Amino acid sequence: MNRTGRRWVAAFGLALMAGACGSGDTTGEGERASPIKRAPTPESEFTAKEIEATLDALVAEINEGAIEPMQMAILLKEIGGFFTPITTGANRAMGELGVTGNVVGPSGLGSDHQQRAEAQGEQIGQAVADGAEGIGVSPFGDAIAADIDEAVAGGVPVVTLDTDAKGSKRSIYVGTISESAGVTAGETLLALLPPAPGTVVIHGADDPSWVDGMNRMLGARRVLEDADYTVVVRPITWSPQGDVADVEAMKAHIETADPPVVGLLGLHNVSYRCAMATEAAGATDLPVVTFDFEPKTVEYMRQGLIQATHTQRQYYAGYLVPYILYGIKSIGLDATKAILAPRMFDESRLNVGLDVVPWDKVDEYIAFLDSIGVTQ
Template identity: 60%
Template sequence: MTRNARWGMTALALTLSTAACGSGDASDEGSKPAPIRRISTSSNEFTPMELEVTIDRLVTELNRRPSRPMQMAILLKEASGFWSPVVKAATRAMGELGVLGSVIGPIAEGADDEERVELQNRQIEQVVADGAEGLGLAPFNNVQTAAVDDAIARGVHVVTLDTDVPTTRRSLHVGTLDIAAGRTAGETLLAMLPPAPGTVILHGSEDTEWVNGMERTLSAREVLEAAGYEVLVRQATWTSTGEAEDVEWMQARLGSADPPVVGMLGLFNISYRCAMAAEAASKLDIPIVAFDFDPKTVDYMRQGRIQATHIQRQYYQGYLVPYILYGINSIGLEATKQILIPLLVDGSRVNTGVDVVPADKIDAYNDFLGSIDANQ
């Protein structure tokens, strides 16, 4: 058996959930199928009402039509941490819809980037061969065009989430739009800064091969530079030595930048490294704004070292994708897009937005996540 064959078997065996029955099933032969009924969510200050209202409108329209059986698959990069709410939400949505579906999770540990892409391409081929009519896909980058377009050519509707493959014929993308998210993060920090001049350190990415990270970083940079600040960008790294290297680089700039550093902004889940660098440089009064909700970030927020963070609504990404796939299959792509107009950008991207969470709202936000079963 080749190494490639072993990879395929490892990943495809990790099916995390299956929803074979749901609200669309008839209780007995000849009875009218039950309408789709969403599990109710409590409303509070963090509830994204525009998202909730749009989903309700889609459900209302779907319930005007006879329910129909459908098979779908959701392929993710991982299944824990950041991805745990996606798994829970996609599973919940498929159960409400009554579709046959699987959330296929973690890529085998130890795989390098090339192997991860190859493996996910094999997963795409497998779920299509198994009869999936709709595919929700969190791709690794815009390098999986052939696999996606091949699935589409075989009649499968593809909706991407988190990361996009925009050069394919995928139906829609659902996720945090990075230009808007970066702008929001820049504006959050800007409100905490003293008047310019001053230097701001961005823990981000200007890697042109990672479009999402680059767009988020450049849009945040534009906000801060337009306000008169100098901006230094540290290329975030996730290697085994990346943390030490990131902290050392930022610590050195905190001590040497001219004009002095007046703020720091982290744009990814390892944003807490900004606080580590500030501590190492004994610059404890510098405002720091973060991204995502890593436990280390939360700890620094509780200590008062990080003033706010921006959290991607990955639960809603996972929840929306099965509903959109079902909508395309039931009422068609254009009718589904019409309902999604409040969230739609340039006709093909659904913006789920970000939650801005200040340090004094951590417990309230945790309560919100608990209410929708979206804790990481």
């Protein structure tokens, strides 16, 4: 996106934030004068039509009852970067609902995980004290489970997004389901591979302490091994020297694997390193499938060296949470879950899914993101 486009998105986000702070038009009894009406999402091949339909069904059910004011808080680990589309979606939803609320970033207290978790727990307590009737939070895992449970015990439902706190009493998790995402990625690459036998290099996680990373890798691995391919996992190097280390390791696999390497699959934001490895090995004819929409990933897609990438639907995660919180207040948790059932991965986790972007659809995908006012 060019500089003018970025300025437009920033201005658009501020306008959405301002709209989210009001409580909408009300009658003398405190009820809103008009039913909830969602702004239409621009039509595109990347529009999440199944999520749109589920939201429309939820709004229709809510509109059958009384439309009442509500105060909520959306607490995120960050405001910029990966969380920018989440912020945009949440602000848009709160503006449409006419609720009182804000999207809030970290308090800035502490630098390590535990300190940030403690600060976030304090934010939850403050939101309850300030009158929040529902809280959405991207938690620092189960480190804030007790704070979530305390809010729930006080009658304030909590919905998690992007990351989960499975050990807490949160009502619903909204976001990418790691095991499902891995399966989707494996299937995308599988469609591009020659018949087995062959070796596939997965650039991903193999550390059991990173549960989401492991689940994503295991989902992809299962798809490929079930199709009789040999799978080699190159663990991601998370350091400034990662490009060199990972590229050299994957280049070695390409040059020496038996059976020969027939494709590469990257499962995280630095997965453009798979394309770098094929260049280094002089094997740019190998199919490469990646994750996320980093500038380097887009560059390699435009060159045809990455055949497809998978992007997480952060905007939809942010957009869904205020509607879910309002649904819980208006029609109850069980009724809300029943309407969300088509998108529920299990009893308490809603899967926003992925956008699979082919190499020749980069411009169309960017145009879709522009149409909803977000960067990816």
